[in-house]
Amino acid sequence: MIRYLKIVITGLLLVLICTSGCIIFAENSTELKPVSAEQINRMDAALYPLTYLITKDMEHACSLVGKTARELDGVPTDDPAVELALMKLRRDIPFSFEAGLFDKNDTLIASTEDRGKTMEIGVGKATHHYTEEELKAAGPACIVSGYSTLFHGDKGFTFTTAVYDAQGNYNGTLRVGIDTWSLFSGINQFLRNEYGYTLWVTQNDGVVIYDQDTTEIGRNLITDELYQTSSLQDTVQTICEDQSGNASYLFYDVTWVDLSQINVVWDTVYPGYGMEWRIVLTDNVPAKTETETTTTPTTEELKSFVEKAYVYAQTHTKEEALHAFNDKNGEFINGELYIFAYSMEGDVLSIPYQPGLIGVNRWIREDPNGIKIQQRMIARAQQGGGYVNYMTANPEHQYAQEFKLSYVMPVDDTWFIGAGIYVQENPLSQNHYVTWTKRQDLTYQVRNMQYLAKTEGIPAVVAMINDPSSDLQIEGLYPFSVTENGIHLADALNPELAGTNQLGMTNSLGMSIVREVISLAQAGGGWMYGLLEIPPANEEQYVLIYVEPIDAATYAGSLIILG
Amino acid sequence: MAISLVITVILILVASLGGLLFGASIIFDQSLNDPDVLVHPAISGNDMIITIYEGGRVTELAQISLEIEGYAPVVQNVPGGATEIVYVGIASQVTGTRAVGVRGIFTDGSMKILKIIDFKFT
Incomplete structure (x- = not known):
């Protein structure tokens, strides 16, 4: 009897194992569907004018850097003409952060930056070292660095070119930090609104230098665990190796739960010496749904909701409060309202619908128009609290970028809480965008x-x-x-x-x-x-x-x- | 004899420390769960708005003194049941970052600091 029972149990276990295997297999069995030539042609037609435009922008910016370098050849750094030339250069490249002159040892000797702490003259160091031979090899072109944290703490890349003394000897470098978000986010908005496509940009070593989701910028598509699905890896390899082409792969949709097919076309931009960028256009832009499923709370209701959470945070320990705010079934979820919490340094403390973000620093998170969302929230919280405006993805409208009004309050000098509502009547929620x-x-x-x-x-x-x-x-x-x-x-x-x-x-x-x-x-x-x-x-x-x-x-x- | 004395002293110290920590935790919890008066200051233009939320002595609150670093304290009466006290124009000349304190003055004449926070006026 016991023997039969063992056989039955073993059989049941085998059935269970096989079934679960089938379920897992079924989840991963989504096959890529073929993409029509017409669709590829449409995507190419949207992409190629943009790669041309970006190429021209880069050429123009590099020529300005080169022209300024020649103006600075042989000019002593204490000559007022140096500061003026750097200011003019920064003005004429609107997507630049700062411009700086460095000596042969990569030490900062003149700059448009006056924030002192990170760019102290005579102390600040360039983040990349180039030899005189490398600079000569670039010829009239600028050396373009890889995406990295720049000397002033922002993230982007640099244009670098050589500067010479009055005798024509190599004397140092002129460098301009470039804001990749500023360079690409406007183009991405144009693509989304005019064509229904979106953009990501990667170096040919796999490092993402632009994605509309800032959490993906700076990650390496080849090595980062986020991208280790077989179809995506095949596509990434092809994109890194081939200068242009088209492909399809499976990747998470905006929910970061389900996989869906994404079709891409790409082309290459050569922004300067030593770098290739793959400009990748994708079709994974869900159509915005127009049906209103909930009634938007009023600004007074929004404020009251945050004040209720403020009282809770002041009458409980921080751990208790964050536990309550992160509870998806708790009292701090009410329709589209939920309480988020951040440290004054931009670390996520509470975000009930995206628990994977807890602990992530969002200090540099920007909206499509360049508003540094967390930095604006922190500034408002440090004024005792109040309303903050920015654009962000609305999950109720297929994650379309919409205008949001949030109310924030500081709990103490180290962290703050807030909640927000989407403002449908704002033009930026109605497919209007600033070019x-x-x-x-x-x-x-x-x-x-x-x-x-x-x-x-x-x-x-x-x-x-x-x-x-x-x-x-x-x-x-x-x-x-x-x-x-x-x-x-x-x-x-x-x-x-x-x-x-x-x-x-x-x-x-x-x-x-x-x-x-x-x-x-x-x-x-x-x-x-x-x-x-x-x-x-x-x-x-x-x-x-x-x-x-x-x-x-x-x-x-x-x-x-x-x- | 000496060993038992040492053990007794250690036990007394441990008991005292435990009692101290227990007492501190009770005081801490009480201050969290039952603040005298929970207030929050915020700026709107040149006005400072003190919102009064709740607390064990909220009905005894007679006056609020708003103290901005570098400026003289300003006292305002708190009408019974008031949830907001507005200091009109108090920040008209105030810029930069300054400490802001809110002191409660109760009907029995006692005073207590209800809130201290660093404020970025601009």
């Missing part, structure tokens, strides 16, 4: 104000902002300048604000745009959204703002009205 050329115009205009302030003086810049026909003006953009104390020196959108203190000006969400602008400028500058009354109707509209410091006490900015 990358407009964003480059904004950057150029602000950096031009920096340059002109150095050459002509701040009063001359103020006069140019106030003069609608000055050379500074660019159609559709509204430059302004503000002091560290909140005094508007000039404002092209609201000229009557000149000379007034605007620290106290708030919008309907209680946000002081001027305080935010000053905070952003003091952090080195960058992008932010604002809700402003726009004349002559004085109705509130969202704007995209770019700001940078002119000096320690004066800041320059410009904005574009969204919609």
Whole structure:
């Protein structure tokens, strides 16, 4: 009897093992479907103009670096012409971070960077070393580095070219850090909105230098465990080896749970000496669903929801609070509302629907328009809390990028909490987007104000902002300048604000745009959204703002009205 | 004799330390679970808004003193049942990062610091 029982149990176990094997096999058995020639042609037709455009952008930027290097040959570093040449170069390459001159030992000797701590003159070191022979081998082209953390802490790549002394001897290098997110995110938005495709870019060694999901940037497609599916590895190998082509592979969809077929076409850009980029266009952009499944909470309900979590966090230990916030079945989930928590350094502490992100640092996370999401949240939390705007993927609309309004509160000086709602009526949620050329115009205009302030003086810049026909003006953009104390020196959108203190000006969400602008400028500058009354109707509209410091006490900015 | 004395001393020390830690943990838990008054300061333009949430002595709260580093404290009355006290224009000249303290003054005349936080005004 016992013997029969053993046989039955063994048989059952075998059936169970075989069945589970079949289930596993079934999950992985998704076969790639053939892709029509028409579809490949359509994708190629969208890709090739962009690779041409990126190639031209890179050639232009490199030629500017080379031209500036020749202007600096034989010029002593303490000559004011050096600083002006570097500022002009940075202005003329809007997707650059900073420009710097380094001696033969890779030590920084002149820079556009004035943040001191990371770029101290005579102390800061370049992250890549090139020999004189390598620089000569590049000829008139720039050496393009691999994607890495640059000398000022940002991530991107550098253009490098040699600089010579008055006798024509090698004397050091001129280097410009390039922001790959700024370079590609606008092109990606264009592709998504105009063609329904999306973009990722990899070096030919497999390192991703751009993906719309910032968590993938910097990973190596060949070695990173995230990409170890056989169909993807085959495709990655082909992409790295072949300069152009098409392929299909299986990869996780936006849920990071299910696998789906992704079809790609790619082409190569040679951004300079020593580097190849594969520009990969994919068709995995889900169509945005229009059906509303939930009622969006009001801003008051959003604030109350966060305040409830704040009280909980203040009356429980941090561990208890984070456990409650991360509980998908707990009281801090209410429809589309959930509580997220971050450290003041940008580490994820709570994010109930994406537990895999806990512990991940999101300090450099950017939205498609360059808004550094966590950095804006932290700045707002350090003002005691309030509303923050940014774009992010909406899971209720097939993860389309939509405009989000979040409310954040600091729990103490080390961490903060928040929650957000999607703002459907915002133009950026309605397939409207800011073209990358407009964003480059904004950057150029602000950096031009920096340059002109150095050459002509701040009063001359103020006069140019106030003069609608000055050379500074660019159609559709509204430059302004503000002091560290909140005094508007000039404002092209609201000229009557000149000379007034605007620290106290708030919008309907209680946000002081001027305080935010000053905070952003003091952090080195960058992008932010604002809700402003726009004349002559004085109705509130969202704007995209770019700001940078002119000096320690004066800041320059410009904005574009969204919609 | 000497050994038993040493053991007794050690036992007393261990017991004292345990009691101290236990007591500290009770005090800590009580301060978390039952704050005198839970408040939160935030800035809106030039105004500072102190939101009053809850607490064991919230009904006894008579006044709030808002103290911004580098500026004189400003005291405002707390009407019964108030959930928000607005300090209009108090931040009109305030920029940079400063410590902000909120002190509660209760009906029995006692005072207690309810919140201290570093604030980035710009």
